[in-house]
Amino acid sequence: GENVEQHPSTLSVQEGDSAVIKCTYSDSASNYFPWYKQELGKRPQLIIDIRSNVGEKKDQRIAVTLNKTAKHFSLHITETQPEDSAVYFCAASMGNEKLTFGTGTRLTIIP
Amino acid sequence: DVKVTQSSRYLVKRTGEKVFLECVQDMDHENMFWYRQDPGLGLRLIYFSYDVKMKEKGDIPEGYSVSREKKERFSLILESASTNQTSMYLCASSTRTKGSEQYFGPGTRLTVT
Numbered sequence: 001g002e003n004v005e006q007h008p009s010t011l012s013v014q015e016g017d018s019a020v021i022k023c024t025y026s027d028s029a030s031n032y033f034p035w036y037k038q039e040l041g042k043r044p045q046l047i048i049d050i051r052s053n054v055g056e057k058k059d060q061r062i063a064v065t066l067n068k069t070a071k072h073f074s075l076h077i078t079e080t081q082p083e084d085s086a087v088y089f090c091a092a093s094m095g096n097e098k099l100t101f102g103t104g105t106r107l108t109i110i111p
Numbered sequence: 112d113v114k115v116t117q118s119s120r121y122l123v124k125r126t127g128e129k130v131f132l133e134c135v136q137d138m139d140h141e142n143m144f145w146y147r148q149d150p151g152l153g154l155r156l157i158y159f160s161y162d163v164k165m166k167e168k169g170d171i172p173e174g175y176s177v178s179r180e181k182k183e184r185f186s187l188i189l190e191s192a193s194t195n196q197t198s199m200y201l202c203a204s205s206t207r208t209k210g211s212e213q214y215f216g217p218g219t220r221l222t223v224t
Contacts, residue, residue, distance in 0.1 A: 043216060093209075097159075101153045104151075
């Protein structure tokens with residue numbers, strides 16, 4: 001089955017700086033890659049996703065890039081703000097509705 | 112607005128007890144999922160269902176079973192709870208469209224003593 005690795009497990013950045021979280025996947029058949037954000041004590045929520053026919057997608061301060069050849073994708077958050085502090089999960093899907101999640105990255109924004 | 116609810120936020124059970132966790136969604140979603148969340152291990156899929164009375168094993172089904180008698184309700188059953196099943200359990204639902212967003216419930220923190 002699919003295996004998704006996520007790094008780093010924890011990340012601290014100064015407010016206003018950028019944060020990058022990286023994931024790799026094992027199955028070249030995967031074609032859908034969402035990112036979920038889980039704030040403390042709350043449920044995970046989708047923040048951005050990318051499909052395998054696209055190399056990059058942006059939504060305001062967040063962007064995701066995909067390298068199909070290397071089988072890795074990354075989340076980029078620019079101009080970080082305190083409300084960006086959360087656990088972020090990447091995931092991969094092989095075209096069905098089932099997701100395989102990474103182990104999560106705890107992002108802390110230092111004021 | 113999609114709403115996914117779970118029967119309990121916190122639950123404490125004894126080893127060997129049969130435990131039922133219930134999940135209800137109100138958006139007529141075909142797919143429903145049960146995950147467990149443990150520190151450092153992320154979200155791991157236990158079981159999922161594509162339709163009423165349908166179920167498929169996820170990555171860690173051992174020690175669990177599920178029931179989906181109605182479209183809006185998906186139950187997770189621990190036949191004989193063990194201490195290693197102490198965890199946060201999250202339910203989710205989605206439409207049948209490939210690559211559709213999964214909407215999560217608030218989670219149930221289960222402690223087995």
